[in-house]
Amino acid sequence: MEILVCARRVPDTSENEIELNSSGNDIERDDLVYSVNEPDNYAVEEALQIIAREGGHVTVVTVGNEDDEEVLRREMAMGANQGVLLSDEGLSGSDGKGIATILKAYVAKNRYDLILTGVQAEDGAAQVGGMLAAMLDYPYASLVNSIQVVDEKKLKVSREIAGGNKEVNEIDLPCVLSIQTGINEPRYVGMRGIRQVASVEIPALGPSELGVDAASVSEAAAKVKRVDYFVPAAGKGAEILQGKREEIIDKLIELMKAKGGLK
């Protein structure tokens, strides 16, 4: 099975406090720690487990610039066979549809049986996989938390729905799936693994090589644009307990007793 995984490099929210910059219109981007969008690691792991059972290859693709190569190398260190960078030169300000358009152009020039994305990235939009599928006229399932290969023409996948219940679907190949976290345990990548792929050539394709009309994926073409970031006005908010740790603990114990949390 030929599998394509779409991955993205994002500011790591477990490593950073996301704050506004001094002009208050964007997040502070200096000193941000970036890493692979966490759900994308689950997608790559799932792809690797499928080819271990069924045979095939895993290609990881990202839309970005040379800084984003590190994402591809990390996923190749996990075991992906190939990384491809789709250059976003001149595309800054493009929206989710713009990203999906670039990916569609790449997919159309190749042959993949299965395309995986992480369920969502740091913007929480959860949109590119579904858009890509619709552009390709492939079937799509989101929030996938298990994949079983039935035969070379179809998969059985389950989706995570409300209350921890699962919705089981049969889906024809080729298809696009968005992978939910927790579907597997992504393998650990050590420095040694990263070093082994450090000098592998990563092809970079621009809009002209993909046959994409740059204007169609430009900021001007984007129907959805982020104007600015802001910190949402605090609601009532918590009463923050102040003082030395011992004082806070005593105050908390008193409160919990009053509210029935302690006997």
Added chain:
Amino acid sequence: MARIFAYIVHKDGVADDTAAELVAAARKIDEAASPTAIVTGFGPDLDTTCNSVRGSYVEIWKVANEALAYPNAELVRKALAGILPQGCVLLLPHDHFGIDLSPGLSIKTNSAYVSDVVSIEGAEGTFLKLVRPEFGGQVSAHVRCDISSGAILNIRPGAFKAQETAPLNGVVVDKSAEIGALTAKRRFVETIAADGGGVDISKEPVLVSVGRGIQEKDNLSIVQELADAMGAVVSCSRPVVDAKWLEKSRQVGSSGKTVKPKVYIACGISGSFQHLAGIKGNPFLVAINKNPKAPIFQAADVGIVDDILEFLPELTARIRETC
């Protein structure tokens, strides 16, 4: 202003709470809006649902088709793409169904798509100014959306308050004949109920809940020790289950269990809306997190900015001493 539609999610003949919330969202786009409900399905449950939303909508489009008995997003997309007028605005809940349906529908209808909308700040010509959270709710973004060729907006459940209005006594219009044959490359097989095994956190009065801030599986003992000292039970947020450190039956949230405790201690939990959606009954909510900007502090009654790895053992020791 473009015509506004609202997709009604329903189950067993009961419309989801979002049915009324989407009316409130439509009025934020256009104060005079009288959105049209679209209800897809089959059989008596469909009619019951259509009738149940007549109080909130002046017009309800009913789409009956045996293939739509279960809401398979691919089939619903085809049905909607067949009946929606060009250039309209469609509102849906941002849930497991809306996430499945809307991105593809926006491509098929050549509409703009914005997901997880929590606020609508108004319209200016053919542009809407919307708010959606990013980075797990640490910051929000203003988004400008061009609706001149239509828009699909996924609205966060609970973000818009349903308004009390006089019942509208809406009209049900049968649109079933306007959709063609429905076939899909994705076919619904069954739903499997969540594993009922393990502890039932949904009935526990006091929960000590742990999140990503615990950092390592080995550190979970400090949470269990606190729970033991309090006579409470340990629950958790999604990352702890994803890492396989605790079983799924202990997960609180929209994809886990809904809990109704008297006291909820959130330890190292950032407080995503999916997590908070699982906490009902307005418990006394204590948040302990080393990030003072964690969204959990907005939802909590009492907050403590500290590292749980240091704070919890001291709290446990003090409870053992004094209680």
